[in-house]
Structures are given as structure tokens and as C-alpha cells.
Amino acid sequence: MSDVAILKFGGSTFRTHAAYDVLAAGLEERLDREGRRLAVVVSAMQGETEQLRGRLHEVNEHPEDATSAGMLATADLVSAHLLATALHRRGRTATVLAGHQVGLVTNSSFLWARVIETDPGPLSRTMADHEVVVVPGGQAVDAQGRPTWLGKNSSDLSAIAVARAVGGTACEIHSDVDGIYTSDPHLVRGAHLLPRVSYNMAALMSLYGAKVLHRRAVQLALRHGIEIVLRYNRAPFSRGTTISREGDQMAAIVFNQRSVVLGYDSDDAADCAHGVFHAAGIDTVRLTEKPWVAVVGGYVDLEAVQRRQNLTPGAYVGVPVAEIRGSKVTTHIAESGEDALHLAQRLHDALDMPAAQAPRPHLAGV
Ligand SMILES: Nc1ncnc2c1ncn2[C@@H]1O[C@H](COP(=O)(O)OP(=O)(O)O)[C@@H](O)[C@H]1O
Numbered sequence: 001m002s003d004v005a006i007l008k009f010g011g012s013t014f015r016t017h018a019a020y021d022v023l024a025a026g027l028e029e030r031l032d033r034e035g036r037r038l039a040v041v042v043s044a045m046q047g048e049t050e051q052l053r054g055r056l057h058e059v060n061e062h063p064e065d066a067t068s069a070g071m072l073a074t075a076d077l078v079s080a081h082l083l084a085t086a087l088h089r090r091g092r093t094a095t096v097l098a099g100h101q102v103g104l105v106t107n108s109s110f111l112w113a114r115v116i117e118t119d120p121g122p123l124s125r126t127m128a129d130h131e132v133v134v135v136p137g138g139q140a141v142d143a144q145g146r147p148t149w150l151g152k153n154s155s156d157l158s159a160i161a162v163a164r165a166v167g168g169t170a171c172e173i174h175s176d177v178d179g180i181y182t183s184d185p186h187l188v189r190g191a192h193l194l195p196r197v198s199y200n201m202a203a204l205m206s207l208y209g210a211k212v213l214h215r216r217a218v219q220l221a222l223r224h225g226i227e228i229v230l231r232y233n234r235a236p237f238s239r240g241t242t243i244s245r246e247g248d249q250m251a252a253i254v255f256n257q258r259s260v261v262l263g264y265d266s267d268d269a270a271d272c273a274h275g276v277f278h279a280a281g282i283d284t285v286r287l288t289e290k291p292w293v294a295v296v297g298g299y300v301d302l303e304a305v306q307r308r309q310n311l312t313p314g315a316y317v318g319v320p321v322a323e324i325r326g327s328k329v330t331t332h333i334a335e336s337g338e339d340a341l342h343l344a345q346r347l348h349d350a351l352d353m354p355a356a357q358a359p360r361p362h363l364a365g366v
């Protein structure tokens with residue numbers, strides 16, 4: 001289906017209900033201009049997924065993963081229907097393909113599910129008689145048809161999976177930034193746009209917590225040769241970064257104030273914890289300087305995971321801030337999320353300095 005454009009709009013696009021009509025107008029303009037059909041993956045309205053998580057935890061502090069998956073994924077479904085109805089109001093043909101309809105089958109790791117099978121049939125049949133097919137991000141089902149969630153911020157991954165299913169060679173990801181910057185442009189002064197980034201570098205940045213793109217989405221795009229184009233989420237949807245096999249040499253400071261480093265008594269214990277988190281689908285980095293593991297991006301009920309997996313709980317060490325120069329990564333540790341911000345700013349200010357003059361690695365507790 002080469003006449004389909006695949007677009008993803010993140011939660012930052014939907015801050016109000018009026019935003020759905022604004023986006024519908026933008027999509028309409030594109031339909032008229034290009035004549036191509038659109039597969040549009042949308043995220044929940046900003047903050048809605050976490051609101052649902054809060055409601056769930058009010059009723060049960062430790063809900064079962066299958067329940068959380070079923071509940072959290074509904075936020076994106078609501079968003080998909082709001083966009084479809086905004087398009088209908090403009091007289092366009094649009095429909096929603098939810099997780100149980102879209103053809104993505106995952107394993108039964110309900111909250112961090114991995115796609116094991118993609119059936120292109122539902123999308124191609126539905127695209128044949130609709131101008132726009134809207135897909136809620138993050139939703140899928142396991143082999144028994146039970147709802148699964150691809151994880152926090154996983155709409156990017158859904159978008160690449162949709163691109164793959166429709167045979168697309170590019171996927172356009174829209175957000176409140178027009179691309180990947182040398183650090184989070186909302187938090188670090190002087191961060192600048194990187195126009196061409198390689199898959200490997202984008203994956204490395206998201207592994208260390210750059211929220212702009214989901215790590216597994218980048219890996220899936222690399223595997224299937226799908227170019228990722230990052231764009232701003234308001235008309236004229238300016239294009240900032242292209243991710244493909246080629247990218248410029250670059251340096252960046254990556255952090256997420258929700259990430260934590262956990263410390264263990266021995267390297268073996270740290271290796272074991274890393275393996276267990278990894279098997280559960282949770283993004284972690286084994287920091288080799290010490291028996292430490294960085295759990296990246298937050299939104300993990302660490303207490304519950306450690307208890308269920310029979311893991312000795314790791315001790316809080318701090319918040320990781322990664323300095324990436326080419327393929328070399330130095331992880332600095334800040335004492336808190338607030339400190340991580342200051343450390344990131346200092347490291348970013350020093351990015352253009354020769355390595356010898358740059359600040360030495362800062363390891364908390366060392
Ligand atoms: N290196 C980076 N480049 C660009 N944005 C970044 C980077 N690191 C973190 N971000 C953050 O990622 C955010 C976009 O991701 P996200 O909040 O998930 O958006 P969306 O809701 O549109 O998917 C930006 O608002 C920005 O603050």
C-alpha cells in the first residue's frame with residue numbers, strides 16, 4: 001500500500017479538546033493536497049494515561065498487570081475516537097482500529113508487551129474504504145486476545161509497527177518539538193536541533209532516557225528500513241530530524257529526571273537484576289563502573305517488580321545523566337532529579353570543549 005502516509009501524533013498534541021479539530025483541519029489539508037490515505041497513530045490526551053493510573057492505584061495499590069494494561073490503554077482509545085469524530089464533522093471518512101482489531105499480537109507481558117506477530121490484513125482492508133484510519137498507540141492483544149500494553153510512551157512503537165504492516169517506507173512522528181536536540185530543549189539552555197541522526201544514535205539516546213522517541217520503535221524501524229521523520233505537531237508541521245542509516249557525528253547530554261540508578265552488593269547481583277528487568281521488558285542499563293543498574297524513564301513499580309521477581313531490592317544511588325560523544329557514553333550520577341537538571345546544563349555547556357577540559361565524570365557516592 002504505497003499510497004498511505006503513516007503519521008503519529010503524541011499526547012503533547014492534545015492538550016485540549018479543541019486540538020482534535022485543529023489536527024483534523026491539518027489532516028484534511030494534507031488529504032486534499034496529496035491524495036494519499038492516512039494511517040494516523042495517536043496517543044492519549046496529555047496526562048490522561050497517568051490520571052487513569054492514579055485512579056487505579058486509589059482502588060488497589062498493586063493492581064495486576066493485565067488490569068493495568070486494560071485500563072491504561074483506554075486513554076489512547078478515547079483520543080483516537082475524538083480524532084475520528086473531528087474528521088467526520090468535516091465530512092471525511094475515518095474509522096478507528098483498536099488494539100484488538102489492528103492485527104498486532106504480542107507476548108503476555110501485559111505492561112511491557114513485545115510484538116510477536118503482525119497481520120497486515122485488518123489495516124489494508126480498512127484503508128481500502130476510509131481516507132483516514134486512526135490507531136490508538138500502545139494497544140495490542142496477546143495470543144489469547146487479552147489486551148496488552150506496549151509500555152509507557154509506546155505510541156511511537158505502534159506507529160512503526162503500523163508502517164511495517166502497510167508496507168510504508170517512512171513514518172512521520174509529530175511532537176511538541178520538531179526533532180531530536182543535543183539535550184531536552186525544554187530543560188537545557190542552548191540545546192540545538194540535530195537534522196540527521198542515525199538509527200544507532202537515536203536508539204542510544206532513547207536508551208538513556210531521551211523521551212522524544214521510543215527505543216524499540218527505532219530498533220523496529222532499523223530492522224525494516226523505515227525512515228523516521230520527526231516533525232512539529234502544528235501546521236505547517238515543520239520537519240526537524242530525519243533518522244536513517246546515515247547520521248552526523250554528534251554529541252548530546254541525555255537524561256530523564258524519573259530515571260534512577262540502583263546499587264547492589266556485587267557485580268553478580270547487579271548483572272542478575274539487569275537480566276531480570278530486561279526479561280520483564282523494562283529498559284535498564286548496566287553501568288559497569290560499579291555494581292549499578294540504571295532503570296530508565298520511570299513509571300515502573302519497582303517495589304512490585306522486585307517483590308514479584310524475588311529480587312533483592314537495589315539501593316537508590318541517584319539519577320543518571322548520560323554524556324554521549326559519538327558511540328562513547330559516560331554516565332554521570334546526580335543526587336536527585338533537580339540536581340540532574342543542573343548537571344545536564346553544566347555538561348551541555350561544556351559539550352563543545354575538548355574532552356580534556358570538560359568536567360570529569362561525576363559518580364555519586366564515589
Ligand atoms: N534530546 C531531546 N530532543 C528533543 N526532545 C527531547 C529530548 N530529550 C527529551 N525530550 C523531550 O521529549 C518531549 C517529547 O516527547 P513526549 O513528551 O513523549 O511527546 P509526545 O507527547 O508528543 O509524544 C519534548 O517535549 C522534550 O521535552
Ligand SMILES: N[C@@H](CC(=O)OP(=O)(O)O)C(=O)O
Nearest residue numbers: 010011043049152153154155
Ligand atoms: N498512553 C501513552 C501514550 C504515549 O505513548 O504517549 P506519548 O506519545 O505522548 O509519549 C502513554 O502515556 O504512555
